[in-house]
Amino acid sequence: MGEESTEGMNDPSGERVWQIWPRDCAREDRLYTAVDGKHDSNFLSDIARDRLFCDTAKNLVTANVYTSAGAGWGRVSTSGEEFEDVQGKRSCIIRSPDDLENHLDALLLDTPAQTISYFIEPQYSWGRLQISEEVARRLFSSLPVHQQFISIVSAFGEKISPVEQSYLTYFDRIQILNPFRTFRSTDSAIFTQTCGYDLGYLYKYVDLHGRELPKDPFVIRQTGVYHKYDPQAKRSVWIFIQPSESLKERLDALFSRYKDNPVDLALQIEIHFLVLTHAAKNWRPYIKYLEDKFDKITEKGFYSNLDLEADSPGSKINFKDVREIHFFMDKLRTILQLIQMDTQIAKKVQQLLRRLRNRWVQETALNILTPRLEDVCDRFEQHLYDLSGHESRINMLIMRANDISRLVQQIIEYRTGQFSQATNSKLNGLVSNAVGQGESIHILARKGAKDTKMMKLFTIFTVIFLPGTFIASIFGTNFFAFDTDSNRLIVASNIWIYFLISCAITCSLTAGWIVYRRVKRRSRHSLEGANGKIADGAPESKV
Incomplete structure (x- = not known):
């Protein structure tokens, strides 16, 4: 919703004139200029469009109005979304700008002191708030809400980035009855009246999510709180963004309990104490869960098997365990930061209480509240002590996790050394075997050399005696004979048969x-050609 459309709602016929929040807050704050208001208004429009507010048709804001039990209502509401739960309490659901205007008109007609609480919730944890930009600007400008509340509202809406905002948000301002009045020399006395205040903060807490996944049963949630106390108007306004159901029940019970005086000064501070202690109620069980989980991690560090040959796989550790420990430590640091943020908020609220007490103590009618204010201060001290105990436990877990991480890394290094030693031993064994095999090969080589010499000797003898043996075998056939009478060699007339058969066999063997x-060479060449084509990416030809 842009500023132009908001200004267009001004009607000279006497209807309500809406201001632009937070731009027009410059009228109430001396140090908040029109330039600041325009910048914040444009920023709100940008985040409203991207992730913060819902469409106009999805408005769902719950408003509870608490007044004195004996007081009547100034008008009877005709809205079906508005009803009176018990005497002194009225609830309504704001679904449209018309519902908001009817609700604000009813507040103007109600004469008794009022405590009003608004609950603005998203449809799911990281969804858009169920309030449109138009209704939000109108509601915040009509109360009016302090301009610094935009720092709290902007932390909600759709989660559009993987990084979650975890900054500390807190502001307070003690109201000045006439903020634009300057000191004049004619002023002879200090004008003292009961002063109001604006207070807002964003706190984070852990709560059970009730789902099967993730395995961690707790999840981090956040709630925004704004409180405006105006003693002159006898009105106390509360705005809660994304409160838990249990917190809403406790607030309703507390407001209903003190419905005879809903704007009691001490009660307003006590409600802040209730909100902050309720946010911290799950720190103790969550830290207990983290300690139990850490004990399982320590078992791996203290009782893991150092023997590489151990059969139990559950007793061994690896780099996955180191990563798990570092992930656990990162979660601990996140929780530590949240506890420290809650501690800072509690300290700031306590400081605001003391500042208000110093101002209220000047009013003689408020002296009766001093014991209750002192009691709230003492309760805050106890709350701060509990938070410091939670912080100490988280710090101790981080220190122990660091020690276990170093121990696990040392075990892994020891295992690595063992593995390297075993590997070196095996390599040494392989080298020894290779040396032995080399000696055996050397012996075989020497024997082979001796055998070669013997073969050469046999070849020489064969060359020498083979021709003689061949000649002797020829002469041993019937083709030759010796005539002893004439001492002559007689050759048979059919000796040609010997040469014919010998030549035929020799030629046949040679030709074969x-x-x-040739066949062997041709097949080898064809195989090499096919392999070359396959290597070049060409398809193999079919034969």
Whole structure:
């Protein structure tokens, strides 16, 4: 919703004139200029469009009005969304700008002191708030809400980035009855009356999510709180953004309990104490859960098997365990930061209480509240002590996790050394075996050399005696004979048969060998050609 459309709602016919929040807050604050208001208004429009507010048709704001039990209402509401729960309490659901205007008109007609609480919730944890930009600006400007409340509202809405905002948000301002009045020399006395205040903060807490996943049963949530106390108007306004159901029940019970005086000064501070202590109620069980989980991690560090040959896989650790420990430590640091933020908020509220007490003590009618204010201060001291105990437990867990992380890393290094030693031993064994095999090969080589020499000797003898043996075998056939009478060699007339058969066999063997060699060479060449084509990416030809 832009500023132009908001200004267009001004009607000279006497209807309500809406201001632009937070731009027009410059009229109430001496140090908040129109430039600041325009910048914040544009910023609100940007985040409203991107992630913060819902459409006009999805408005769902719950408003509870608490007044004195004996007081009547100034007008009878005709809205079906408005009803009176018990005497002194009225609830309504704001679904449209018309519902908001009817609600504000009813507040103007109600004469008794009022405590009003508004609950603005998202549809789901990280969804848009169920209030439109138009209704939000109108509601905040009509109360009016302090301009610094935009720092709290902007922390809600859709989660559009993987990084969650975890900054500390707090502001307070003690109201000045006439903020634009300057000191004049004619002023002879200090004008003292009961002063009001604006207070807002954003706190984070842990709560059970009730789902199967993730395995961690707790989840981090956040709630925004704004409180405006105006003693002159006898009105106390509360705005809660994304409160838990249990907190709403406790607030309703407390407001209903003190309905005879809903704007009691001490009660307003006591409600802040209730809100902050309720936010811290799950720190103790959550830290107990973290300690139990950490005990399982320490078992791996203290009782893990150092023997590489151990059969139990559950007793061994690896780099996955180191990563798990660091993830656990990161979660602890996040929780530590949240507890420290809650501690700072509690201290700031306590300081505001003391500042208000110093101002209220000047009013003689408020002296009766001093014991209750002192009691709230003492309760805050106890709350701060509990938070410091939670912080100490988290710090101790971080220190222990650091020690376990170093121990696990040392165990992994020891295991690595053992593995390296075992590997070196195996390599040394392989080298020894290789040396032995080399000696055996050397012996075999020497024997082979001796055998080669013997073969050469046998070859020489064969070359020497083979021709003689061949000649002797020829002469041992029937083709040759010796005539002893004439001492002559007689050759048979059919000796040609010997040469014919010998030549035929020799030629056949030679021809067969040549053919075999050619076929072998041709098949080898064809195989090499096919492999070359496959290597080049060409398809293999079919034969």
